[in-house]
Amino acid sequence: MIDTAAIWGLTGTTVTSFMFLWAIYSQYVPRHLRSYIEKYVYKLLGWVSLYVHIKFTEYTEEGLKRSENYDAIRNYLSTNSAARALRLKADESKNSKALVLSMDDHEEVEDVFDGVKVKWHSNVKEIQTNSSSGRGNSGERRYFTLTFHKRHREMIIETYLEHVLREGKDIGLRNRERKLYTNNSSSEWYPWRSGKWSNVPFHHPATFETLAMDPEKKERIKKDLVKFSKGKDYYKKVGKPWKRGYLLFGPPGTGKSTMISAIANFLKYDVYDLELTTVKDNSELKKLLLDTKGKSIVVIEDIDCSLDLTGQRKSKKEEDDEDDDDEEKKKKDDEKKAKMEAEKQSKVTLSGLLNSIDGLWSACSDEKIIIFTTNFVDKLDPALIRRGRMDNHIEMSYCRFEAFKVLAKNYLEIESHELYGEIKRLLEETDVSPADVAETLMPKSDEEDADVCIKRLVKTVEEEKEKAKKLAEEEEKSKAEREERRRKKKEEKKKKEEEDKKKKTEEEDKKVQGSEVNGDLHDSNGTN
Ligand SMILES: Nc1ncnc2c1ncn2[C@@H]1O[C@H](COP(=O)(O)OP(=O)(O)OP(=O)(O)O)[C@@H](O)[C@H]1O
Numbered sequence: 001m002i003d004t005a006a007i008w009g010l011t012g013t014t015v016t017s018f019m020f021l022w023a024i025y026s027q028y029v030p031r032h033l034r035s036y037i038e039k040y041v042y043k044l045l046g047w048v049s050l051y052v053h054i055k056f057t058e059y060t061e062e063g064l065k066r067s068e069n070y071d072a073i074r075n076y077l078s079t080n081s082a083a084r085a086l087r088l089k090a091d092e093s094k095n096s097k098a099l100v101l102s103m104d105d106h107e108e109v110e111d112v113f114d115g116v117k118v119k120w121h122s123n124v125k126e127i128q129t130n131s132s133s134g135r136g137n138s139g140e141r142r143y144f145t146l147t148f149h150k151r152h153r154e155m156i157i158e159t160y161l162e163h164v165l166r167e168g169k170d171i172g173l174r175n176r177e178r179k180l181y182t183n184n185s186s187s188e189w190y191p192w193r194s195g196k197w198s199n200v201p202f203h204h205p206a207t208f209e210t211l212a213m214d215p216e217k218k219e220r221i222k223k224d225l226v227k228f229s230k231g232k233d234y235y236k237k238v239g240k241p242w243k244r245g246y247l248l249f250g251p252p253g254t255g256k257s258t259m260i261s262a263i264a265n266f267l268k269y270d271v272y273d274l275e276l277t278t279v280k281d282n283s284e285l286k287k288l289l290l291d292t293k294g295k296s297i298v299v300i301e302d303i304d305c306s307l308d309l310t311g312q313r314k315s316k317k318e319e320d321d322e323d324d325d326d327e328e329k330k331k332k333d334d335e336k337k338a339k340m341e342a343e344k345q346s347k348v349t350l351s352g353l354l355n356s357i358d359g360l361w362s363a364c365s366d367e368k369i370i371i372f373t374t375n376f377v378d379k380l381d382p383a384l385i386r387r388g389r390m391d392n393h394i395e396m397s398y399c400r401f402e403a404f405k406v407l408a409k410n411y412l413e414i415e416s417h418e419l420y421g422e423i424k425r426l427l428e429e430t431d432v433s434p435a436d437v438a439e440t441l442m443p444k445s446d447e448e449d450a451d452v453c454i455k456r457l458v459k460t461v462e463e464e465k466e467k468a469k470k471l472a473e474e475e476e477k478s479k480a481e482r483e484e485r486r487r488k489k490k491e492e493k494k495k496k497e498e499e500d501k502k503k504k505t506e507e508e509d510k511k512v513q514g515s516e517v518n519g520d521l522h523d524s525n526g527t528n
């Protein structure tokens with residue numbers, strides 16, 4: 001069938017007469033003759049028309065796969081056509097969180113790029129397909145036609161189309177429903193089962209605005225993220241894979257997991273929450289990482305607990321164990337047992353993890369952030385967290401006044417209070433996690449206003465301060481007791497050693513004396 005959009009270059013009355021001819025042609029000319037005629041008409045149009053037409057179909061040649069370019073163009077035109085076209089179509093795609101308004105079939109919109117005018121036309125064609133049962137089915141195939149003047153051919157093909165596809169893909173990524181993935185155990189790694197990763201829509205509400213931390217630090221992190229996300233060309237230029245590692249460390253409840261959600265929402269990335277204890281070995285780990293998409297964050301939470309990743313440092317530590325008293329030894333034994341349990345389940349090693357982060361990252365898709373979190377940064381092997389692997393080390397600390405102000409604004413919608421001075425002083429002196437502050441600030445009923453919550457916070461922090469003081473005193477006391485025990489043990493050991501030595505010397509003296517007496521006897525016997 002002749003592509004009607006292909007003759008778009010012709011005007012007014014020509015089009016009307018052509019339509020009349022077209023009706024006669026489709027009714028009276030036999031089908032087998034039409035393909036010949038169409039072939040030559042196309043050739044003729046190519047000679048006389050000043051316009052170039054490019055067709056973008058909804059499905060690939062084989063008809064099986066949806067064309068990514070078609071979707072990108074549709075997204076691109078959705079911003080254009082929503083403003084200009086009169087008939088629009090509301091698409092509700094499975095992976096899109098927003099309604100995509102694209103132009104309806106047989107609509108047309110103009111676009112201007114670098115001062116050059118082009119036209120996009122949306123078309124639909126009836127097709128006959130043969131099903132496996134042998135019966136013919138009819139369906140619709142959609143396509144876009146781009147029309148522009150011959151003299152802009154080079155610019156359109158080389159620059160404009162690249163711009164349209166890039167923009168369209170970006171719009172698609174912005175509109176897509178973001179996902180939170182979690183890894184499955186390898187027994188489920190079949191396409192007809194769950195595959196390597198299961199996912200749910202990612203709807204965590206945390207943002208940098210709601211994250212309580214030092215504002216300057218927050219700005220630095222945001223700038224770093226923006227630079228990374230726009231760094232495609234830079235990373236290519238310096239020959240580095242386009243990835244960045246973040247290490248988030250700090251005590252429990254200081255917002256490490258919240259920060260991950262804030263980063264994901266800020267960059268509009270998916271999140272892959274990698275549970276290392278369900279990964280059997282290094283090869284499984286590599287396969288999992290290779291199966292992650294770009295524009296995503298791979299997270300390994302509590303890396304120190306996931307596996308024994310502390311490497312050789314362990315043996316050095318063991319040497320110091322001798323000085324510990326029984327209580328500490330028991331604690332360490334329990335820790336070791338827990339780690340051995342984890343190792344039994346998973347054989348992922350430190351070097352395996354390092355290889356997966358470094359070696360294969362370059363091979364899998366671009367634009368990826370890997371985040372490790374830990375409560376104990378000192379426990380980690382330096383090889384794991386060196387710059388280049390973990391480029392940015394971020395300490396999430398206890399709630400100080402600046403962070404408190406963010407929480408008060410979020411939870412109580414206040415920016416000042418007469419007790420702010422008191423709170424500032426208390427928070428500088430006392431270590432309270434943002435999680436605790438947030439919980440205290442949250443109104444527990446409709447009767448509780450900001451004043452009640454702020455007073456409760458003052459009380460809570462004062463109590464925490466008292467508790468911390470008592471704990472410090474107790475620790476000091478038990479430390480002194482431990483020192484005393486250690487000193488006594490050493491003294492006893494020394495005393496025992498001295499006694500043993502003395503005993504030994506006495507025994508040796510006795511022996512010498514004995515042998516002298518024997519010698520004398522022998523001598524006297526000999527002379528007899
Ligand atoms: N810096 C923060 N800003 C805002 N809210 C926070 C912050 N830190 C903690 N919270 C609040 O406390 C809760 C717990 O915080 P989160 O899970 O992020 O802590 P975490 O550092 O990951 O703790 P853990 O080390 O135990 O995993 C969050 O749901 C959030 O409401």
Ligand SMILES: [Mg+2]
Pocket residue numbers: 256257258301373
């Ligand atoms: Mg956490």
